[in-house]
Structures are given as structure tokens and as C-alpha cells.
Amino acid sequence: MNQTFTLVESSLLMEDNRNGQGAAAIEAKDLCVYYGSFRALRDINLRVERHKVTALIGPSGCGKSTLLRAFNRMNDLIRDCRVEGQVLFAGKNIYDPDVDPVAVRRWIGMVFQKPNPFPKSVYENIAWGARINGYRGKMDELVERSLREAALWDEVKDKLHVNALSLSGGQQQRLCIARVIALRPEIILMDEPTTAIDPLGTAKIEELMRSLAQNYTIIIVTHNMQQAARISDYTAFLFLDRDRAGILVEYGPTAELFTRPRDKRTEDYITGRFG
Amino acid sequence: MRERQAFLDVAGREGNSFVVRMPYRRTRDAIVQALLLLATAVAALSLSALTFNIIDQSFGLVLLEERILRESLAVGDRSLEELSQAELVEILRAKLRPNLLQRLESERPLPQRSQAELYALVMDRVVQPKIVRSWSLFESLFGRKAILQELGEPLPPGQRLMWRSWLNPKFVTSPAGADPLRAGVRTAILGSLWLVAIAMALALPLGIGAAIYLEEYATPGRAMRLVELNIGNLAGIPSIIYGMLGLALFVRALQPLTSGALFGMASPAPNGRTVISAGLTLGLLVLPIIIINAQEAIRAVPSSLRLASYALGATKWQTIWHHVLPSALPGILTGSILALARAIGETAPLIVVGAATFITVDPKSPFSPFTALPVQIHQWTTRPQAEFRHLAAAAIIVLLLLLLVLNAAAVLLRARYSRRQLE
Numbered sequence: 207m208n209q210t211f212t213l214v215e216s217s218l219l220m221e222d223n224r225n226g227q228g229a230a231a232i233e234a235k236d237l238c239v240y241y242g243s244f245r246a247l248r249d250i251n252l253r254v255e256r257h258k259v260t261a262l263i264g265p266s267g268c269g270k271s272t273l274l275r276a277f278n279r280m281n282d283l284i285r286d287c288r289v290e291g292q293v294l295f296a297g298k299n300i301y302d303p304d305v306d307p308v309a310v311r312r313w314i315g316m317v318f319q320k321p322n323p324f325p326k327s328v329y330e331n332i333a334w335g336a337r338i339n340g341y342r343g344k345m346d347e348l349v350e351r352s353l354r355e356a357a358l359w360d361e362v363k364d365k366l367h368v369n370a371l372s373l374s375g376g377q378q379q380r381l382c383i384a385r386v387i388a389l390r391p392e393i394i395l396m397d398e399p400t401t402a403i404d405p406l407g408t409a410k411i412e413e414l415m416r417s418l419a420q421n422y423t424i425i426i427v428t429h430n431m432q433q434a435a436r437i438s439d440y441t442a443f444l445f446l447d448r449d450r451a452g453i454l455v456e457y458g459p460t461a462e463l464f465t466r467p468r469d470k471r472t473e474d475y476i477t478g479r480f481g
Numbered sequence: 482m483r484e485r486q487a488f489l490d491v492a493g494r495e496g497n498s499f500v501v502r503m504p505y506r507r508t509r510d511a512i513v514q515a516l517l518l519l520a521t522a523v524a525a526l527s528l529s530a531l532t533f534n535i536i537d538q539s540f541g542l543v544l545l546e547e548r549i550l551r552e553s554l555a556v557g558d559r560s561l562e563e564l565s566q567a568e569l570v571e572i573l574r575a576k577l578r579p580n581l582l583q584r585l586e587s588e589r590p591l592p593q594r595s596q597a598e599l600y601a602l603v604m605d606r607v608v609q610p611k612i613v614r615s616w617s618l619f620e621s622l623f624g625r626k627a628i629l630q631e632l633g634e635p636l637p638p639g640q641r642l643m644w645r646s647w648l649n650p651k652f653v654t655s656p657a658g659a660d661p662l663r664a665g666v667r668t669a670i671l672g673s674l675w676l677v678a679i680a681m682a683l684a685l686p687l688g689i690g691a692a693i694y695l696e697e698y699a700t701p702g703r704a705m706r707l708v709e710l711n712i713g714n715l716a717g718i719p720s721i722i723y724g725m726l727g728l729a730l731f732v733r734a735l736q737p738l739t740s741g742a743l744f745g746m747a748s749p750a751p752n753g754r755t756v757i758s759a760g761l762t763l764g765l766l767v768l769p770i771i772i773i774n775a776q777e778a779i780r781a782v783p784s785s786l787r788l789a790s791y792a793l794g795a796t797k798w799q800t801i802w803h804h805v806l807p808s809a810l811p812g813i814l815t816g817s818i819l820a821l822a823r824a825i826g827e828t829a830p831l832i833v834v835g836a837a838t839f840i841t842v843d844p845k846s847p848f849s850p851f852t853a854l855p856v857q858i859h860q861w862t863t864r865p866q867a868e869f870r871h872l873a874a875a876a877i878i879v880l881l882l883l884l885l886v887l888n889a890a891a892v893l894l895r896a897r898y899s900r901r902q903l904e
Contacts, residue, residue, distance in 0.1 A: 283791060285700070312794030322785035324804060334803065335793035385793065 230294070231256040231393055231423035232277055232314070237291035239272050239281060246272045248451040250291075252442055254393075259415060259424045261434035261460065264444035265475070269452025270427040273444070274395050277425065278314035279307035296392070312339050315386030319398040321378035323370035323385070328353075328362050331370050331381055332388045339389060348388055356384035357414050376407020380414060387418070394418065396426040400433065412437050431476055435464050443472045538874030542621040542628065543645045548609040549576065550639060561608075562600060567592075569599035576607045610662060612868050613640065648875040656841045657857065661868035666876050669857035670883065671843050672756065672836075673825055676853055677887070679760025680767060680824045681817070687764075688771030688820075689813060695772070696779040697801055709776075716769035724833030727762025732834055741848030754835030757847035762834050763827060767820035774816020778809040807898075814895040818888050825884055828855040854880040 230253045239247040247269045254260050262270040272281065279300060281287045292299040300310045323331050332349045341348065349366070353359040358380045362373070370381055379399060386394055396415070400408040415424055415437050428434050434441055441464070442457040456463060456472045467473040551561045554572055564572075570591045574582065585591065591599065604610065616628060621644070628642070636642065655665025691712075699705045732753035737743045739753040739761075782805050790800040806813075836856040844851045852860075854876060861873035 278792070280788070280792065283788070308791075308794055308796050311792055316788075316792035318785060318788060318792075320785060322783075322789045324786065324789065325808065335795075338793070338795050338799050338803075382789070385789075389793065 229256045230254060232425075233294040234273070234276070235292040235294060237273075237276060237289070237293060239269070239276055240288040240290070241284070242286040245449065245451040247276070248447060248449075248453050250452075250454050252454060252457060254423060254425060255440060256423050257419060257421065258439040259419045259426060259437055260440040260442065261438035262425065262427045262442050262444060263429075263431060263434050263475075264452070264455075265446070266429075267450070268444045268446050270444055271397050272452065274316075274397055274425060274427050277393065277395055278311050278316055280311070280316060282307050312389060313391050314393045314395060315389060315391040316395045317379070317382050317386060317397070317399050320402045321375055321382055323373075323378050323381050325369060325371055327367045328370050328373070328381060329366040332385050335385055336388050352384040352388040353381075355387050355418070356380045357410065357417075358384055374407065376403045376410060379403055379407065379411060383411075383414065383418075387422070391422065393423045393425065396424065398427050398429060401429065408433075435460060443467075443469075443475065445471050445475070535874050535877050537617045537619050538871050539647050539878055540618045540621075541645065541647075541871070542616045542625070542642055543612050544614040544632065544636075544640060544642055546611045546613050546640045548639060549607055551604075551608050551610075554603070554607070561603065564596075564600075566594075566596040566599060569596065569603055572603055572607065573599065581606070612661060615645075615867050615871060647871040648878050652872075652875055653879060656843065657839065657852070658841060659839075661866065661872055664872060666854065666857060666879055668840055668843055669852050669854045669876070670879065672851040673853045673855075673880075673883065675756045675844050675847070675851065676760045676763055676831075677821060677824050679757055679847065680763035681821065683761055683764030684768045684771050684820060685817060688768050689775050691768075691772050692775030692779055692813075693801060693806075696776055697797070697805065712769045712772050716773060719829075720766055720827050721829040721833060723762055723766040724830030726765065727758060727830060727834045731758035731761050739848070741846070744848070752835075754837075754850060755848045756844050756851045759831050759834045759836060759851065759853075760847070762830050763824045766827065766830060767824050770820045770823060771813075771816055774819065775809070775813045778812025778816065779805060781812060782808045811895045811899050814891055814898070818891040821887055821891065822884055825880070825887065826855055828853075828859055831856050832859070854883070 232254045234250045234252045237247060237250040237252075238245060250273060252273075262273060264270050275281045275284075276289060276293060277295075281289060289301055291301075293301060295310070295314065298305065300307075324334065326334070329349055332352050333345050336345065336348055350359060350363075353362060358377060361377060362381075365372075370378060373381060379402075383394070383399075400411050403411065412433065415426070418424060419439070426434075426438065438460045440458065441460045443455045443463065444452050445455045447453045456467060456469045463472065464476055467476060473479075554561045554564075556564060556568060573585075573591060577585075585602070594602075616624070620628065632642065651663075652665045653670070654667055655663060657666070657668045658664040695705065695709065699708075731739050735758075736753040739755055739758040741755065741757075786804050786808060787800055790804050795803070831853055837850045837852045838856070838860045840850060840852050842849075858873045858876045858880065861869040861876065864870075
């Protein structure tokens with residue numbers, strides 16, 4: 207209970223700070239993640255800017271998704287996974303023993319690679335998360351507002367009570383985003399959210415991410431370099447070191463990183479000369 | 482066509498390393514297909530043989546003997562059954578021996594008894610129908626001539642040949658009895674329903690609970706593998722061993738509980754051979770089946786669903802209760818149907834635990850002595866008289882129908898639930 211309050215209050219504090227530029231939404235400090243004895247991430251130091259879109263790019267197996275999951279403690283669900291270092295959110299290390307991971311996830315939502323709406327109605331998909339998190343307001347309003355924010359309202363307003371699985375893939379993914387927005391999170395983590403979506407749906411989701419960046423901090427893992435260039439404000443390039451552990455090679459404003467990469471490995475990767 | 486074939490063969494040979502051998506492979510395919518068809522045919526045939534055997538015994542001709550023909554008791558064009566109460570009293574007074582009549586009158590004066598009661602009394606004491614011989618359906622249909630020849634014309638006085646369906650409404654609603662013409666399966670049906678209810682009440686919550694723990698909470702390792710291995714083995718243990726366990730545990734060790742003595746509900750001579758002992762034994766018997774099936778159903782729930790729930794800030798139990806269990810429910814219900822079918826058909830453990838072989842009183846509480854359909858069937862098949870074979874066959878049909886009804890209920894429940902999930 208205590209941890210929840212700490213996080214809620216910190217989050218409210220941040221609300222006041224919204225106008226302040228360049229505030230960090232979340233920050234990894236000397237973060238190492240292990241799977242058993244294997245080190246998947248080594249000494250990651252990353253300051254994610256508030257209300258910006260930050261893209262994590264890098265080759266397969268470099269730990270992008272692991273880093274993403276470290277931001278809302280989804281790694282806790284993986285057996286043998288161990289975390290060293292700190293992840294600061296609202297001034298608090300979310301890996302402190304007095305922090306409840308369940309409370310963390312309520313403020314840092316996540317959207318997955320494959321759309322995974324609950325096999326329930328569209329309405330219930332949004333209402334459920336709010337309900338279990340103790341939402342006391344008017345549910346109908348919350349559902350409508352969330353769907354509007356996710357640019358899905360016009361498409362589903364007449365089928366709020368049909369099963370969410372009957373929607374198209376792109377619609378399902380936007381529903382998953384709406385479901386996260388309904389909780390008014392601070393940060394939305396997206397793990398390759400358009401990989402399983404057709405081009406038209408992808409375009410809609412990218413557009414949506416841009417508009418969401420006004421109110422939310424978005425961190426997105428993507429394999430698609432054009433996508434990273436199109437939608438992100440900042441880009442972090444991760445690569446593998448000699449022990450096959452993921453390291454942060456370069457991090458900066460997207461325009462800069464793509465036009466004037468400082469590191470040779472970044473340049474090779476973004477120009478497709480990958481070796 | 483021939484040219485084409487030649488080309489294919491040549492092509493096969495010219496490819497050096499490839500030998501096409503089309504005719505050989507085709508023949509082998511045809512042989513396999515024939516064998517598979519044969520397997521299906523044998524299976525279908527044995528099932529029809531079983532069905533034929535049961536139906537053959539359930540209907541057929543019987544040679545009935547009545548001490549006093551019921552037609553001779555009819556008044557005018559009204560048959561015995563349609564006579565008024567007063568007329569039945571008259572018949573009884575005319576036909577019964579004085580001392581028997583006196584006894585009946587002193588129990589309760591005849592004019593005060595209902596028409597149905599008096600009719601039963603007339604049938605029982607005056608008409609006294611008895612089955613002399615019985616034939617199976619097959620014999621009755623195709624050997625009628627031989628039967629008639631064997632019996633000779635005319636039949637001895639009081640005897641008559643008639644069709645009888647051993648499965649009839651009265652058979653289902655009458656209690657068990659020694660007279661094959663009047664014995665029924667009501668006692669056994671009620672016993673079976675009690676048993677299944679108690680077994681499921683024990684095994685469903687325990688089984689599903691254990692499955693949830695094993696799948697969602699337990700850390701995989703040697704200990705968990707050992708537990709799972711044991712559960713798997715338990716599902717394969719011969720049921721009579723569960724009977725021994727039930728006898729030692731429920732009937733003997735927990736006798737004060739299972740006889741109802743602790744609740745002041747015991748029969749005059751309290752013992753643990755009650756519905757609840759047998760029900761709990763069956764519950765233990767089906768527990769591993771339910772655990773294994775529920776585990777599989779829970780395992781089949783996609784992990785993406787769990788992740789979605791956790792990512793919204795749900796706790797473990799919220800995730801299980803709202804997402805995992807609803808998705809696994811159809812599978813869990815399927816396992817429960819299997820368990821139910823197993824429980825209702827078990828005989829050996831019930832006999833060990835002490836099902837009554839002859840009982841005419843319906844089970845009224847968990848602490849009543851009882852019998853069950855399969856026990857009743859077993860008991861009837863061991864009787865030397867042919868009539869009881871027919872009764873057993875009819876009881877088998879009742880058992881199968883009961884199983885069908887219970888399964889259909891579970892299937893409907895499952896269908897309703899799956900549909901609700903998709904709405």
C-alpha cells in the first residue's frame with residue numbers, strides 16, 4: 207500500500223512539472239540484467255525524456271526488449287531473471303525492496319508485439335484495467351475518452367459490446383493502446399507494436415504515437431529503422447559486446463543519430479552495412 | 482498418357498539418385514488405408530455388438546403364469562385396473578384365505594385403503610403373476626415359431642405368452658426388490674446421484690485448486706516434477722486400490738464422521754459404510770484425472786493474456802481469476818466430464834467400501850447405506866435366474882442414459898461458457 211502511495215504522489219508531483227522542459231521520465235543507471243548466469247544487458251545508462259518518443263534499435267538479441275521490460279518490471283515474471291543497478295522513476299528506484307512491481311506497472315503501461323486484447327468485449331477490455339486499479343469515476347466516459355485518444359472511437363462506437371477479437375489486427379493493437387491510456391500512465395512501453403500489423407494499420411498506429419507523445423512518454427522497440435526515424439525524437443542504439451551482452455552504444459536526438467552517427471557501429475547498422 | 486508415364490519413369494531414372502517407384506508407393510498407401518478402415522470397422526462392430534447384446538436382453542417374450550387370471554376378475558368390459566375401490570375390496574374378501582384377510586384388516590381396514598393400494602394387493606395376493614420363462618429379443622423375433630412349438634398348444638391354464646419391455650417407467654421409479662416383475666432401480670439411481678455429487682464436491686475444488694497451484698505458483702524443479710509424476714501415476718492406479726484406501730480411511734478410521742454419529746444422524750447400527758464414505762472414495766479416485774486435465778487447460782491459456790493483465794497492474798490472483806480461469810474453463814469442464822463418467826461407472830471400489838448388495842430404502846442423507854447402478858447391475862448379473870439378466874440389461878440402459886444426461890449437461894454448460902466468452 208505504501209509503495210503505491212509513494213508512486214502516486216511522485217507522479218502527481220511530476221504532473222506539476224509538466225511544463226518544465228527536459229525532465230527525465232525514467233532513467234536507467236548502471237543497469238545490468240541477467241538471465242541465470244548469462245548477462246543480457248551491461249551497464250546501461252539511459253535518460254528517457256518526458257513526453258517524447260524514444261526508440262530502441264539494434265540487432266536481434268541485443269537486449270532491446272529486455273531493457274524495455276526492465277522499465278516496468280515485467281522481467282520479474284521471467285524465471286531466473288535478475289536485475290542490478292537502478293531504474294529511477296519519479297525519483298524512486300523501482301527496484302527498491304519497498305516498491306511493489308504491481309504498482310509500478312500501473313504507471314508504466316505496456317503494448318506488446320502481437321495484439322493481445324482480452325477475449326471480452328471492447329468496452330470490457332478498457333473497463334477491466336480501470337476497475338482493478340480502483341477507478342471510481344464514470345466508466346462510460348472513461349471508455350469513450352480512451353478510445354477517442356487511441357483514434358479508435360469512430361470505428362468501434364457501434365460495437366462496444368462485441369468481442370474484441372473480432373476487430374482487425376490494427377484495431378486490436380489500438381485497443382491495447384487505449385486500454386493502457388485508460389489508466390493515465392506516465393510512460394507507455396511498446397515492444398515492436400507494428401510488427402504483426404499490415405501497412406495501413408501501421409501508419410495509423412505511428413500517427414497515434416505521435417499524437418500521444420503530447421501527453422505521454424513513449425518508449426518503443428523497433429526493428430524498422432525507417433519507423434524509428436519517422437516517429438521518434440530520441441533514438442538509442444544497442445549492440446552486443448564480446449560476451450554477447452547488450453550495451454548502449456549511442457543515444458541522442460534521432461535526427462542527429464541518423465545523420466551524423468558518432469560511433470562506427472551505429473553508422474554500419476543504420477546504413478545496412480552490418481557486419 | 483502412356484507417353485507421359487514413360488517420360489516420368491525416364492525422368493526418374495535419369496535423375497540417378499532419385500528412384501520414384503510410383504506404383505510401389507501408391508500400393509503401400511492403399512494398403513495402409515485399407516488397414517485403417519479395418520480398424521474403424523472392428524471398433525464400430527464391437528460397439529454395435531455391445532449395443533445389440535444390451536437391447537437383445539432388455540426386450541422380449543415372457544411366459545407369464547397367473548394363479549388366477551386377471552381377466553377372470555374383470556367386471557363387464559372394465560379390466561381389473563379400472564375397477565372401483567369397493568369392487569376390489571369385494572374381490573379380496575372373496576378370494577383371500579380368512580386368516581390372511583383378518584391380518585390385513587387388522588393392519589388397516591380394507592375399505593379405508595386407496596384404489597391403487599388395493600389393486601397392488603389384488604395383484605400381489607390374488608393374481609400372483611410369475612415369470613416361468615423368458616426369451617431375448619432376437620429369439621422372440623426370429624424364433625417365435627420354435628418357441629410356440631416348444632410350449633405346445635394350448636398353453637396350460639393360467640399361463641400366457643406376452644411381450645415385455647424390461648425397461649419401462651415403473652422399472653425406473655420402483656425401489657429394488659426380490660421379485661423380478663416389480664424390482665426397479667430407483668434406489669440405485671439415487672445412490673449413484675448422491676455418490677457423483679459428493680465425489681464432485683470433493684474433487685472439483687481440490688483438483689482445480691491443485692492444478693492452479695502447480696501451473697501458476699509452483700516453481701518448476703525436481704520437487705514439482707516428482708509431484709506431477711505421482712499424480713500421473715495415481716490416475717492409472719487400479720480402482721480397487723482406492724476402494725481399500727476408502728475402506729481403511731473413511732469407513733474405519735473416520736467412522737464417527739462418516740457414519741454420522743458425530744452429527745447425531747447415524748442409523749440405529751452405526752457403521753461407516755455410507756454414501757459419504759463411498760462418495761469421498763470416488764472423489765479421491767477422480768482427483769488425479771481432474772488435476773491433470775485442469776493443468777493442461779491452464780497451460781493452454783496463451784501467456785500473452787497473462788502478460789496483458791500484468792502489464793495493466795493486475796496482481797497474480799486478479800490475472801488468474803479474471804483471465805486464466807475463464808479461458809481454461811471449457812477445458813476444465815471437459816476434464817470434469819471425463820471424471821464424472823469414470824465416477825458413475827466405478828464398481829469395484831464401491832463393493833470394497835461396502836455398497837449394499839440388496840437394499841430397498843432410498844438414501845436420504847450422506848449417512849445412509851446405499852447401492853449404486855453399477856453395483857446393482859453387478860449383483861443382478863450374478864443371479865442364476867434368467868429374469869435378472871434382463872433386469873441387468875435394462876439397468877445398463879438406464880446407467881448409459883444417466884451418463885448421457887450428465888455429460889450433455891456438462892457439454893451444454895461448456896458451450897454456453899465458450900459462447901459467453903466470445904460475445
